[in-house]
Amino acid sequence: MSKFFEEEHIKDEIKNKYEEARVRLNEYLDGSTGINVGKPVSRRNLLDTFIYGELAHSNMQKKKVYDEWMRDELLSIILKNEFRLTLINVVHIISYIGDLCEEVVIVSKGI
Template structure:
């Protein structure tokens, strides 16, 4: 295996392990994410999302896998797949998971609709929180985020969906890291 490939896989695994150890991730896996809607007067939407500080710490690490300018991003990892020492099984697994991630992000979650001319896909919800508030303050995404915050109970629902999307991304990252561990150890990857 090329040194660059090995080093990048090791860094990917290190950061994925860091994600698994985050309190927010551990709590979400152990307790699940719950949304409670109470109809009547007053109508209430509540969720069990933990402290924002925990979410922000997860986002900072997830961003390394998501943004193309980091060497452990899914796109940069894809560029390493030409390493002749990588098994065809790993290459197929990685490409399938990367495609699965993009299809998931580009699809609608529980809310299907359009906001300010943009579809409310999982990617748009994720990007609005990440780039409009938590990790950046992109002007356009920030404006959308602030409008969403004014929606009251509906914002709580959108925030809940963001956290679910975030956790789904984390779980996929961890799954890819596990496959990388097997590949580095020369063990066969079995996937369906």
């Protein structure tokens, strides 16, 4: 996606907005959930563990971690809630980037 926003015909203002959103998203994902399970859990790690360990079952190591987290009833409730909050915030940023893409299309077509 970054290559798309590097194209010459895209206004610097839009490029800068995209870059700020990308940086914000990565900083948010790399931030701590405030949850410690022997080590701090970043939002990125939380998303990866839920997605690839539970939902997609595509990573056995993440599945093992997910299953460990779910064994503790209170911890599982806290982690599931944090997962939902993280998803909401990530979707919000993705939606904003989608709006920037629409703006590029509108400007490109002269609408």
